[in-house]
Amino acid sequence: MTIKLPLENCKNIINIRGLSIDRKKKILIFNHNIGKFKFGQIMRMLTKKVDIDGNIHCSYCGRILRADEIYYNRIYPKEVGGIKIPQNLLLTCKRCNNNKGNMMTKFEYLQFINSNKKQKLELKAKVKESIEFYRKEMAYKIPKNWIEYVNIEQEEIKTSLVKLNNNKLKFEKEFYDKYKYLTTPIVINSQKYLLDGVEKYKLARKQKLNNIPVVIIENLKIV
Numbered sequence: 001m002t003i004k005l006p007l008e009n010c011k012n013i014i015n016i017r018g019l020s021i022d023r024k025k026k027i028l029i030f031n032h033n034i035g036k037f038k039f040g041q042i043m044r045m046l047t048k049k050v051d052i053d054g055n056i057h058c059s060y061c062g063r064i065l066r067a068d069e070i071y072y073n074r075i076y077p078k079e080v081g082g083i084k085i086p087q088n089l090l091l092t093c094k095r096c097n098n099n100k101g102n103m104m105t106k107f108e109y110l111q112f113i114n115s116n117k118k119q120k121l122e123l124k125a126k127v128k129e130s131i132e133f134y135r136k137e138m139a140y141k142i143p144k145n146w147i148e149y150v151n152i153e154q155e156e157i158k159t160s161l162v163k164l165n166n167n168k169l170k171f172e173k174e175f176y177d178k179y180k181y182l183t184t185p186i187v188i189n190s191q192k193y194l195l196d197g198v199e200k201y202k203l204a205r206k207q208k209l210n211n212i213p214v215v216i217i218e219n220l221k222i223v
C-alpha cells in the first residue's frame with residue numbers, strides 16, 4: 001500500500017520554499033532546484049489543524065495552544081517504528097508530549113494522567129517493558145499495511161535531496177548492532193526519492209541488507 005498525505009491543511013505549507021500544490025490532482029510538488037527539502041517541516045505543517053473555533057488544541061488534554069506552544073507527538077513512538085507523517089502525528093502541549101513518551105495509545109496515556117503517583121510508576125515500568133519486548137522481537141508496532149519491503153540492491157533509490165547527520169547515523173548504528181533492525185522504516189516517494197531516513201539507508205547499504213522496510217508516499221512529487 002502507498003500512503004497518501006492528507007492535504008486538507010495544505011494552506012499551511014505554501015510558504016515553504018520550493019513547494020507547491022496541484023489542487024486538481026491533490027499532489028504536493030517539490031522543485032528541488034529551489035531551496036532545501038524539509039520533510040519534517042512539511043509533515044508538521046500538514047498535521048497542523050486549526051479547529052472550527054479558530055484555535056489549536058492539544059489532542060490529549062484539550063488545552064488551547066499558542067503558536068509557540070505546539071509540539072508534534074508521534075502516536076506510535078519512534079522506538080517501535082513510528083515515522084513522522086501526518087497519519088502518525090498529533091498536535092500536543094509540551095506536558096502531554098513529554099509525559100506520553102513511549103505509551104502507544106491515547107487510552108494508555110489518559111489512564112496515566114488520571115493515576116496516582118504509585119500507579120504512574122507502575123505504568124511507566126510496564127511501558128518500558130513492552131517497548132523492550134517489541135525491540136527484541138524485531139517488530140514495528142505501526143500498522144503493517146504502511147510498510148513495504150524494497151530490495152535496495154535492485155531498486156535505485158535517489159538520495160540527492162537529503163543531508164547526512166552523523167549523530168543520527170551513530171544512533172542508528174548502535175541500535176542496529178543491538179537489535180539487528182532499523183529504528184523506523186525509511187520514507188520514499190513513488191519516484192523512489194528518499195524523503196526521510198538517509199542515515200538508515202546508508203546503514204542498510206553498509207550492512208548489505210536487502211529487503212528494507214519503506215513507507216511509500218504517493219502524492220509528493222519531486223520535479
Ligand SMILES: [Zn+2]
Pocket residue numbers: 058059060061062063092093094095096097
Ligand atoms: Zn496536553
